[in-house]
Amino acid sequence: MLANIRTGAIKGIEGFEVSVEVDIAPGLPSLSVVGLPDIEVRESKDRVTAAVRNSGFDFPSKRITVNLGPAELRKSGTHFDLPIALGILAASDQLSANATQKLSRFLVLGELALDGSLRPCAGVLPMLISCKKLNKTAVIPPQNVLEGQVSAAPFITPHTLRELVDYLEERIDETAVKIQFIPQEETAPQTELDFSDVKGQALAKRALEIAAAGGHNVLMIGLPGTGKSMLAKRFPGILPPLTQEEALEITKIYSICNLMGKSKLLTQRPFRDPHHTISDVALIGGGSNPRPGEVSLAHNGVLFLDEFAEFSRSSLEVLREPLENGQVTISRAKETVSYPARFTLVAAMNPCPCGNLGNPLKPCTCTPMQINRYKSRISGPLLDRIDLTVNLNPVKYTDWNKHSEGETSAQIRERVLKAREIQRKRFAGTTTTANAFMTPAQLKAFCPLPPGADTILEAAMRKFGLSARSLDKILKTARTIADLEGSENIETKHLIEVMQYRPLDRKGVADV
Numbered sequence: 001m002l003a004n005i006r007t008g009a010i011k012g013i014e015g016f017e018v019s020v021e022v023d024i025a026p027g028l029p030s031l032s033v034v035g036l037p038d039i040e041v042r043e044s045k046d047r048v049t050a051a052v053r054n055s056g057f058d059f060p061s062k063r064i065t066v067n068l069g070p071a072e073l074r075k076s077g078t079h080f081d082l083p084i085a086l087g088i089l090a091a092s093d094q095l096s097a098n099a100t101q102k103l104s105r106f107l108v109l110g111e112l113a114l115d116g117s118l119r120p121c122a123g124v125l126p127m128l129i130s131c132k133k134l135n136k137t138a139v140i141p142p143q144n145v146l147e148g149q150v151s152a153a154p155f156i157t158p159h160t161l162r163e164l165v166d167y168l169e170e171r172i173d174e175t176a177v178k179i180q181f182i183p184q185e186e187t188a189p190q191t192e193l194d195f196s197d198v199k200g201q202a203l204a205k206r207a208l209e210i211a212a213a214g215g216h217n218v219l220m221i222g223l224p225g226t227g228k229s230m231l232a233k234r235f236p237g238i239l240p241p242l243t244q245e246e247a248l249e250i251t252k253i254y255s256i257c258n259l260m261g262k263s264k265l266l267t268q269r270p271f272r273d274p275h276h277t278i279s280d281v282a283l284i285g286g287g288s289n290p291r292p293g294e295v296s297l298a299h300n301g302v303l304f305l306d307e308f309a310e311f312s313r314s315s316l317e318v319l320r321e322p323l324e325n326g327q328v329t330i331s332r333a334k335e336t337v338s339y340p341a342r343f344t345l346v347a348a349m350n351p352c353p354c355g356n357l358g359n360p361l362k363p364c365t366c367t368p369m370q371i372n373r374y375k376s377r378i379s380g381p382l383l384d385r386i387d388l389t390v391n392l393n394p395v396k397y398t399d400w401n402k403h404s405e406g407e408t409s410a411q412i413r414e415r416v417l418k419a420r421e422i423q424r425k426r427f428a429g430t431t432t433t434a435n436a437f438m439t440p441a442q443l444k445a446f447c448p449l450p451p452g453a454d455t456i457l458e459a460a461m462r463k464f465g466l467s468a469r470s471l472d473k474i475l476k477t478a479r480t481i482a483d484l485e486g487s488e489n490i491e492t493k494h495l496i497e498v499m500q501y502r503p504l505d506r507k508g509v510a511d512v
Ligand SMILES: [Zn+2]
Pocket: 352, 353, 354, 355, 356, 357, 364, 365, 366
């Protein structure tokens, strides 16, 4: 007997439909899975065997072949357990013709515990979204109910294999296999950390405001204790709210990585701060069973890399692709997978390996060669992709002791939102979302140089050894400064302000 059950799989962050064909033929008892299953899918054999038996069904002592189609696409995940188990029941006549007929309307996803109960699985949201397009109803584990609600696809949530079969055989009705709607929990405010907590550091705060307003990348260089991490952690609090589309995109990535937790639709911009000992694969994504990395988990949000120069050289180099294209492409033997990775990079580093260079109170114990080697870890091409570099000086006592508080995050955010609104209108109908991501044609159209600016830029190019890419970045950043001011055109003063944020170019130490 042959049975065919529909389920899903994921490529990149998109779901697609997979057919699970189960054939039972006379022969030595065996269960084989074909059609590019990865190790997780092959392991499902043992779980399915136990779950079928422990649910009170017979496990056929015959030769069972499971074929997953389309054959050319790799299938990974644990959610194939349930469709395989149902296929075996249908192919061994343990489901009535009626129930099998009913089952054809469903897309079935779920991992099975050995006792036949359903367990949560990763990547349910993208598969549900594809299910909606297919006009099918989904079967999902109860623990994945929030993703079901986000997808807006019709779904049921049986607790066990037995319960699902009872429903298909019409021994119980739909209310028994469907969790009632759970309202979205009120999310906590974006962050309780406020910019007014950080004393002094006006230049760094301004750089972060520009970064938030135009989607620019920032590098902060300063002595330990100057507030680099404090500032970075407060950065998400001045970013604009997520659009519905952006929220859905990030939620899909978190669904694939099984990081949904208790939230439904992620409503806050992600803030990821991986340690500098992170592996390339964990940072960028990939592996034998590819998963999105930190750069994709930071998509539409912030990637904070503290101790920037301590990251391995290869980690820093692999960052170049997402910084340039807003996505990462992972090539494997049979196929290529892409994950979105458009984040704002906020990086921080000490001025030297011992951290005391420029400290009036503690002597720096590094040799000039050590300092040079340390700074040169951030290569020229990587530095070219950072729009704003800012030096943080030790906070003066007078700043620290100030009774009047600095600006609050809410005040800064208001200006950021205004500048973003100008950009939204400017880029309406295009895929560009902020000044930092302008195409060459947009750069030409929206960033005409003010009179006399040619000479300034030419001099800067010669003096600081700027690349053509750096000049583009300068113009894009100047556009954002002009937007913050509500100025229609870029003016010379905006260009001059941008020049302040390139201290590494100026010293030339980072060019290797
Ligand atoms: Zn030092």
